[in-house]
Amino acid sequence: MTALLAIDQGTTSSRAIVFDRLGRKQAMAQRELPQHFPQPGHVEHDADRIWDDTLACVREALQKSGLDAKAVAGIGITNQRETTVIWERATGRPIHRAIVWQDRRTSAFCQQHQDRSAWLNARTGLLLDPYFSATKIAWLLDQVPGARARAEKGELAFGTIDSWLLWKLTGGAVHATDATNASRTALFNLRTQDWDDELLDFFQVPRALLPTVLDSAADFGSTDAALFGAPIRIGGIAGDQQAATVGQACFAPGMIKSTYGTGCFMVLNTGDELRLSKNRLLSTVAYRLNGRPTYALEGSIFVAGAAVQWLRDAMHLIKAAGDTESLAKSIEDTQGVYLVPAFTGLGAPYWDPEARGAIFGLTRDTGIAHIVRAALESVCYQTNDLLQAMAQDAVAPTELRVDGGMVVNDWLTQCLADVLQIPVVRPQTVETTALGAAFLAGLQSGVYDSLDDIAKLWQADRRFTPAMARDRAERLYAGWRNAVTRVRSVQATVNLGDAMHLSG
Incomplete structure (x- = not known):
């Protein structure tokens, strides 16, 4: 072998x-x-x-x-x-x-x-x-x-x-x-x-x-x-994140993937074009082969899976990460509860290092399930923040390839499709970060002759399509944007406003 x-x-x-x-x-x-x-x-x-x-x-x-x-x-x-x-x-x-x-x-x-x-x-x-x-x-x-x-x-x-x-x-x-x-x-x-x-x-x-x-x-x-x-x-x-881009076989310009680990990172292949963002995304090297760089736009979220770790280790609301799926399913919605996990500030597109986390909308009826579901939903809303910025800077993606430990949770992956209002595709191998590194080593050692050889190996496990009405998805996302506004630091809000004014 x-x-x-x-x-x-x-x-x-x-x-x-x-x-x-x-x-x-x-x-x-x-x-x-x-x-x-x-x-x-x-x-x-x-x-x-x-x-x-x-x-x-x-x-x-x-x-x-x-x-x-x-x-x-x-x-x-x-x-x-x-x-x-x-x-x-x-x-x-x-x-x-x-x-x-x-x-x-x-x-x-x-x-x-x-x-x-x-x-x-x-x-x-x-x-x-x-x-x-x-x-x-x-x-x-x-x-x-x-x-x-x-x-x-x-x-x-x-x-x-x-x-x-x-x-x-x-x-x-x-x-x-x-x-x-x-x-x-x-x-x-x-x-x-x-x-x-x-x-x-x-x-x-x-x-x-x-x-x-x-x-x-x-x-x-x-x-x-x-x-x-x-x-x-x-x-x-x-x-x-670049290794996951390789592992997801996102080799053509316009292909996009999002990885859910400690943080969440969305990468859009822009080919040989270095495109600078007008929406506070990052330009980066997706991979470099034979001296030729392939570029990408990237949005970085600091806290995704780390929010689940926080629920388990700091708040003791769950015993294991796998508990989140059954808790999220046990209620119809969060009853207006939003969790903004700005534990170490906010990443793209806000870039506010002084923002801090908060939970909004608590009532006497709020229970553990509402907070846990709000934590999972925050990952979806943050992903939508990135997707909206990508659409303005480059192209509006028609589907999103996802990977990382969090996407084994079917409820979360369906929630992503509902919030984003586009299909979300999970590959058969969700260990795409490690797989991408292995593919690169295989290219160097001659196991693979080209990226085309690698692309042929990629296979979908499941395709999640939006099941939520668009107007409801938009209302929920508007509530998220309001919650984010309330945790922002004053100076960062001014900086973002200036950047949006200049880019517009």
């Missing part, structure tokens, strides 16, 4: 999955990742824990599959994006916990320099926001004693999680990333496809700190032979 192995390192867990050539899952291992919240708005991970868990997962997945390292044609890595690690080149020790993409500690810097946002957007396709890696890097260099001087001497290395894992897998031999992850740092020029010296100067990030940028399917070296009994080629790297 020709096997491909995907490392899928996400915000809340680390996984390794073995696939066969047809994209069928053969074995999987997973470890939950602890979250650290040292202060309000701060989110951190233990980078060494991420490595230890990843190593354990790969070994366990290989053992479950009955394969040894020599049977694996290649490894693909996909990862939570923007999360920032800086480590010592000599020892491989991180100088601080990883700062997670959700972290908002650099909000003040971003607000102070909003006059540079248009300049940054023209180069990177991004906004000046704490979400991206650049301000996280600068914070680490300024706050960890001696870090800036050591970085300038070339003693330290920066990486998003893919780079960190690649360094560890190769025993420190390779310090690299791919174009998709580089495009999420706010240091990478989308047009030149290289680190941008003006951006490096603005954020005060030494070039010596940065990894080499390669294609998404490329020779990233081989694993240290001591790790798995024999070296395995590493042939693919892509950030999680």
